[in-house]
Amino acid sequence: MNANKTKEIKALLSTPKKIVIVTHWSPDGDAMGSSLGLYNYLIKKKHKVTVVTPNDYPSFLFWMPGNKKVINFSLNARPAKLAVAKADLIFCLDFNSLKRIAALGDEVAKSKALTCMIDHHLQPEDFADFKLHSIEACSTCELIYDFIEMMGDKKLINKDISNCLYTGIMTDTGSFRFPSTTSKTHRIVAELINAGAENAEIHNRIYDDTAEDKLRLLGFCLVEKLTVLKEYGTAFFSLRSDELKHFNYKKGDTEGVVNYALSIKGIRFAAFFVERDGEIKTSFRSKGDFNVNLFSRKHFSGGGHANAAGGMSELTLDETVIKFVSLLPEYKKQLNKK
Secondary structure (H helix, E strand, O other): OOHHHHHHHHHHOOOOOEEEEEEOOOOOHHHHHHHHHHHHHHHHOOOEEEEEEOOOOOHHHOOOOOHHHOEEOOOOHHHHHHHHHHOOEEEEEOOOOHHHHOHHHHHHHHOOOEEEEEEOOOOOOOOOOEEEEOOOOOOHHHHHHHHHHHOOOHHHOOHHHHHHHHHHHHHHOOOOOOOOOOHHHHHHHHHHHHOOOOHHHHHHHHHOOOOHHHHHHHHHHHHHOEEEEHHHOEEEEEEOHHHHHHOOOOOOOOOOHHHHHHOOOOOOEEEEEEEEOOEEEEEEEEOOOOOHHHHHHHHOOOEEOOOEEEEEEOOOHHHHHHHHHHHHHHHHHHHOOO
């Protein structure tokens, strides 16, 4: 965001406004952390703020301050539409295309409100009046910290804001192990801890409060559903809807499973395919310079980051797996690169 735009939005936020915060479909830790972090900052500035999600999200994120005020558009469309229609300003967090928020995107597009996109994904679309975008940022939560600092309000960062932002940074960096983690990331995290972020407790709430069914589903994936194709440096999982039902699947239960495939020695490319809600969802992860954002955009109507992306398939689960495997010879040289 250039200096003029920064001054403009700072002036805009200098008096109370009706503000809506929206984030992407199937929100994760960074989506909800950035949304609720920004929410808690803006209410301290005396704005009227509504957070709207396109659909539901994992229950292990429900503890974050402000969660009870979130409106799920898929369940409560009327109040969400009303908030968007009456908004002076809409923040679009952790996504860079209105297609990523499905039907909620139509409401944002026809709103007369000014829009501000804050995001770190590749290839952003030009739909917002204000844009704070950097693919160098480890997470959108890192950019929310930057935004608050740009507004001259670093002193307003309290325990509630810090807990939310720490959550998004921790989850989107894989607990600080992904290459996106920089010295700046650690400096921000230090500031958040100083401001009250409960780092150990946040980790416990996200990773160490697992339901038995979720753990058994992970075991099933590892023992029964893992396919390793060493000749292509690739490993993947696939899950049918009846298998999810057998383990009493709840939103978020398969989050992170794809990373287990990537952790195998010699594997550079990992995938996860799941039949859920009548659709085939895909997740891709990679090591090194194999770009899963480009792979997903080209073959699975998706996108994301260079080493982490998602998408979907209109084929059946079996057909999707067959398609995926048939594509690998095209990338064999890249995948076997030393």
